[in-house]
Amino acid sequence: MWSSAWAGLGLGLGLIVAIGAQNAHVLRYGLRRERVGLVVAICAxxxxxxxxxxTAGVGAVIAASRTLTVVMTLAGAAVLLAYGALAARRAVRGDAALVVDAADRAPARAPAxxxxxxxxxxxxxxALTWLNPHxxxxxxxLLGSVAAGHGDARWWFAAGAAVGSVVWFTALGYGAALLRPVFARPVAWRVxxxxxxxxxxxxxxxxxxxxxxS
Structure with missing residues (x-):
């Protein structure tokens, strides 16, 4: 039981702790301190x-349908390209920045x-979550397949993986504040x-x- 939960936690974190669409999105809003709780809640x-x-078996259905796989992949690619284009435009225009208030030296978000x-x-x-094939x-x-291998303990495995996602998105969203001094410089936002x-x-x-x- 507990071994399955820990296995789920480990695999869940292993899959999610990487630079991807969701993580980049959460990081950006965490740095801006803009509706962090909302973004974290939706992703988690x-x-x-x-x-x-x-875990309930939907993964097997998706993997077995070529048509569904193609549609999901193309839709996801379109969403990612659109989001990438917006990020590129921000980099060129310099839309995002952090300023430091002279009175208390506390970083605050400048209007973008x-x-x-x-x-x-x-x-x-x-969109970055539900239209992202990854x-x-x-x-x-993947998690559904591995969970199936745990038999009766598969839902403990799923619970461990779910906890991993919640912990990661929360840490990323609110922990991003530690990097705010770096992003007080507009060039850092462009990068x-x-x-x-x-x-x-x-x-x-x-x-x-x-x-x-394929």
């Missing part, structure tokens, strides 16, 4: 639901030309957005290449 709850779906409302933020976060491969297909753009494009291209060659 989504992961928990997807892990549960995979590319800021979005709550609806736009929720839509972007949901998320399904990791949480639904971050360039990295995000490159990561998004690389993942999107990789998805399409894998689809074509």
């Amino acid at each position: 709850v989504s992961d928990v639901l997807l892990i549960a779906a995979g 030309a590319g800021a979005v409302g709550v609806g736009g933020l929720v839509a972007a976060t949901l 998320v399904y491969l990791d949480t639904v297909v 971050l957005d360039v990295v995000i753009a490159c990561v998004m494009v690389a993942i999107a291209v990789g998805l399409v290449v894998d689809l074509v060659t």
Whole structure:
């Protein structure tokens, strides 16, 4: 029981602790201290639901349907490319920055030309999660398959993986504040957005290449 839970926690963290669409999105809003709780909650709850779906056997259904796989991959690649384009535009325009208040030297977010409302933020976060094939491969297909191998203890395995996702997104979102002194310099934001753009494009291209060659 507990061994399955620890195995789920370990595999869950191993899959999620990497530079990807979700992590880059959470990191950016964590650095900006902009609706961090909302972004973390959406990503964490989504992961928990997807892990549960995979453990229940949905992963096998997705993996068996070529049509569904193609549609999900192309849709995900389009979303990643769009997000990458937005990051590239921010890097060129310098939309995002942090300023330090002279009175207390506490970093605060400067208004950004590319800021979005709550609806736009929720839509972007949901899209980067639910339209990202990598998320399904990791949480639904892979974790679901491994969970099945634990037999009656598969839901303990799933619980461990779910805890890993919640802990990671929370730590990433709120721990990003430790990097705020670095991002007090506008050039640091430009570099971050360039990295995000490159990561998004690389993942999107990789998805399409894998689809074509599979």
